[in-house]
Amino acid sequence: MKPLRILDVTLRDGGYRNNFDFSKECAVRIVQGLAATGVDFVEIGYCNGSFVRRPEHGLTSRVDDGYIAALLCAAGASARPGAAPKGGAATKLCVMVHPLNVTRQDLFALAAQGIDVIRVCLRPDQLDAGLATIADARAAGMAVSANVTRATELPRSTIIRMAVLAEEAGADLICIADSNGAMIPADVERLIGDLALSVAVPLGFHAHNNLSLALSNAIAASAAGAEYIDTAINGMGKGAGNLHLAMFIAYLDRIGRNHTYDLVKALELSSFAAREVPENAKPHPLIDVMTGAYNLSIDAVAKVAASQPARRARPEARPEVRFEALKELHEQRDSERRDGVGLVAPRPAVSASPARSESAAAPA
Structure with a gap:
């Protein structure tokens, strides 16, 4: 090695x-x-x-x-x-x-x-x-x-x-x-x-x-x-x-x-x-949890912040507004995303398996 x-x-x-x-x-x-x-x-x-x-x-x-x-x-x-x-x-x-x-x-x-x-x-x-x-x-x-x-x-x-x-x-x-x-x-x-x-x-x-x-x-x-x-x-x-x-x-x-x-x-x-x-x-900034989950750059975060005058005036007010805006941006970008981006695609959601019957679940 x-x-x-x-x-x-x-x-x-x-x-x-x-x-x-x-x-x-x-x-x-x-x-x-x-x-x-x-x-x-x-x-x-x-x-x-x-x-x-x-x-x-x-x-x-x-x-x-x-x-x-x-x-x-x-x-x-x-x-x-x-x-x-x-x-x-x-x-x-x-x-x-x-x-x-x-x-x-x-x-x-x-x-x-x-x-x-x-x-x-x-x-x-x-x-x-x-x-x-x-x-x-x-x-x-x-x-x-x-x-x-x-x-x-x-x-x-x-x-x-x-x-x-x-x-x-x-x-x-x-x-x-x-x-x-x-x-x-x-x-x-x-x-x-x-x-x-x-x-x-x-x-x-x-x-x-x-x-x-x-x-x-x-x-x-x-x-x-x-x-x-x-x-x-x-x-x-x-x-x-x-x-x-x-x-x-x-x-x-x-x-x-x-x-x-x-x-x-x-x-x-x-x-x-x-x-x-x-x-x-400094503690882990909460906004960066979303940028990691949604593959968003700091430029995207800045644009979202700039589009919200109330947030610019009072940065401490209602951070959930920006969280929601980033989620919407992600959903918009995800629908337009080209194939081939260097990420492993999320796995499809797995539905819960039907509950086994009591007899099937019991040991032989």
């Missing part, structure tokens, strides 16, 4: 919880803790903003020279002996980019500053730009992860085509992102299995926990051949969050899988993050 690699996304995906407003000191402590845990890769933020750039977004939405230098030092000084990634280097740093937000010069600058891995968001409507970004990052000397986002909104044939093209452009890794948190283990196993037959590069999986299936889906991804698994400290991430780092390591311990991660260090880091970043310990 191939070794698993953990890639932690707290400073990037977790930024959706706190407007990316991590202090440099807190980010240093987080990277130190992740390196001491033995985590292989740490995603430290976006270059030039998330998909929608906002002025209120903080440090980890726009990684700068001083930030990168501080985290490189934290990663190298804190790596646990014997737990470093393949090749013997300290914990490696990654930056995520949206292709339309960065230039070739930006990528070469990130390489010069010591970034090891670029993660490129891939979507069908910007595929050419994404493939060009992959090629540019490789030309700059960095490894590249091609991240297919909102995978559950795409036909499997489209996902496979995007993966093949990304590999041809130079991607070293194809990562599937369950951005809507709508996948179940059967979906993950089938999609990762199909991709393993279609590309030669390693596969990764990025879970969201809308249906409390992040761990189950990561297990399914690994069983189907994924070698890279995304995690976050305490599961801190957009909406319902991501796979809980310590929980995943605990699972690996429970099944006796050979690994080099330190569960105690991961739990100590979880405790630190819960104290220092209040948003790290």
